[in-house]
Amino acid sequence: MRQDMRQTFDAMRAASLRAQTPPWPERADRLQRLRALVKDNREKIAAAISADFHHRAFQETELAEVFPALEGIAHALRHGRHWMRVRRRSTGLWFKPASSKIMPQPLGVVGIVVPWNYPLYLAVGPMTAALAAGNRVMVKQSEFTPRFAELFAALVAEAFAPDEIAVVNGDAEAAREFSALPFDHLLFTGSTAVGHHVMRAASDNLTPVTLELGGKSPAIIGPGADFDKAVERILVGKTLNAGQTCIAPDYVLVPEGQQQRFADSARRVFASMYPDLGNSNTDYTSIVSPRHFARLQELAAAAQQEGAAAVPLCDTAPDPATRRFPPVLLTGVNDGMRVMREEIFGPLLPVLPYAGIDEAIAYVNAHPRPLALYLFEKNGATIDHVMRQTVSGGVSINDTLLHIAQDDLPFGGVGASGMGAYHGEYGFETFSKLKPIFRQSAFNGAGLLKPPYGKTFARMMKLLVR
Template sequence: MTQHMRQTFDAMRAASLRAQTPPWPERASRLERLRALVTSNRKEMAAAISADFHNRPFQETELAEVFPSIAGIDHALRHGRKWMRPQRRATGLWFKPASSRILPQPLGVVGIVVPWNYPLNLAVGPMTAALAAGNRVMVKQSEFTPRFAELFASLVRASFAEDAIAIVNGDAEAAREFSSLPFDHLLFTGSTAVGHHVMRAASENLTPVTLELGGKSPAIIGPGANFEKAVERILVGKTLNAGQTCIAPDYVLLPEGQQQRFADSARRVFAAMYPDISSNPDYTSIVSPRHFSRLQELAATAQAQGASAIPLSDMAPDAATRRFPPVLLTGVQAGMRVMQEEIFGPILPVVAYRTIEDAIAYVNAHPRPLALYLFEKNRATIDRVMHETVAGGVSINDTLLHIAQDNLPFGGVGASGMGAYHGEYGFQTFSKMKPIFHQSAFSGVGLFKPPYGKTFERMMRWLVR
């Protein structure tokens, strides 16, 4: 472990012990400075992210990173003082007139491991929750977005003392060392495969973890859906950041016989959103040559095993610019890699079903997804799918937008993750919700002690009936 990383952690731990429960004005000040950091440097950060990706439009960073970051901070500033107040709880009848309450307390030092796909929002979002809860924060940025990581680190150094917020940059080895620090809580966003390693490292210190992973997030077009609208919203969700989104639709389930209709509509939608794709600045590039090659291999392997590819553009993938136009895959089989791995790019398998029961069974036969999307107007069908499937989060008749609701928790389930944050749920994740029982001077529990006799027996008959 690098000496500086450990020294930074030790300084944070010492600062946390000196001021274990910061008052709200101190927490609010940190949140306001974080907000100012984002708003004042948004163009520079968007430019750094675009350079790291080879191209990502400023507008996409504004929409998918700056806006949710600011909205989350504003939500915490509005409600944080209330979240940190002690909460009364009912006390059992036989223990009255004692009282009970919950006292939220900061955990101490929180570690946050940030992925490359949304390096601003997936740092600021959990930072907001941790700071609102009164913690100190260490953040490990991804080595795949080095320009942004260095800029963000310099901005944080200029705005915060290193024992309040510190940014750690480095490669995979630095991430392993980071995950092995004895944090009071560790939040990791990334792949399921790496999530195993992070949880294993954290277990050495019994560090509690929140894992925001990924998986195969289905989009179900129900029999009563507005079909054209469903195609449009699925394409919007799939092409944002060129599909490099943990909750992007990973495959589509649609009624049998509708595959060609979906393909025709998807091609029209894509052409309208991204005309002249080869030079369109609104379309994001794939983040690295390795990720670009992986997507090419996924599509090629599926076709070699019998799947059919339907490009949504006449442009072929371009390794020089890492621009990868979307492609649909039909005739896919469950055993293909493209149906086993999270795609994380603009490849979209399309799977037909005969009945909605078949669609539900297909989803339930696979690991529980981080997100599920249902397009349907019939209330009974909606209720059935909601009650008979399990997913980290759901948007109905749209994609992605459940993640932007600060009053909803965001998190996975099973292979797609554990724990949740956003809004008050994030505050609670990064707090010890300490239960406190306050005995009264007029307590009668003294009757329940040895030597046991007739009085004890009479009292127990009242308690156990």
């Protein structure tokens, strides 16, 4: 293990032990410095991320990273003092007048492994929760966004002491070493495949983990949906960051006979959102690396070789030089194809028909539980039926993505899409030990329940066990 990484961790652990439960003003100060870091460097941050992607619009970084990061910090500043209060709990009748309470305490040193697709928000979001809970934080940025990683490390070093927050940069080997540190909690956002390795590394130290993975998040257009509006919101969710979003719609289930209607509507929507894509349009994001671009091409080509039909949403062809990959619908897909077995993480969108809503539910339930589920439907009974019969990490009804931006809702996966959750108070509790405390009264009956077990004990047990 690199010596500097371990030394940073040891310094944080020592600082944490010296100030085990920092007061709210100290936590608020750290949150305010984090807010200033993001707010005062918005243009630098957007420029660095755009350079890493080859191109990403400033506006997209503002919308999808800066805005939710600042909102999350503001939410924590409004509510953090309340979250850290000691909470009274009821005491069993036979143990009164003793009292019970829960005291939230920081875990200590938290590790956060950040993916490349939203390198600001997926660092600052969990950092906000960890800092509000009073922890020290180490962050590992992705090697796929080196310019942003370097900038973020420099900004953090200016704003925070090394034993408050530290950023670690480096390749996959550095990530493995990072995950092997004996953190008090480790949060990883990334692929399911890498999540397995992170969890194995953490297990050597019995480090608890929160895994925010991905999977194939379905969008269901119900029989009572506003069809064209549903297509628009699905396209918005799929084209943001060119589909490089862990909760992007991965495939769409439409009523039987509606695939062509979906394709026609999707072409109109895309043309209105990204006019003149092949020339002057700068709103559409590039694919992050040549390897990821080639993978998307391979997924589409393999599906077509196995009988799927590709329906491009515009006349512009994918361009390896700019790594711009316009969205393509795929029809006639089946579960044997790679595109239906792997998380797509790009602007390919399979469209599948279903005969009835129960068939759509059965299809979703036959596959690993997704990180997100999107349902478009007006009928309340149908909505309730789908909600009760499916399990997913989170849900947006009649929209996509927006459940992740609600600070009073937990964000997290289930099963193959992850474990644990954060955001708002749920993040505070993830990075806290909710310590239960029982306080015995000076006057109590505990002395009646100890050896030697005679007649008095027998009479007491008759009262207790009825």
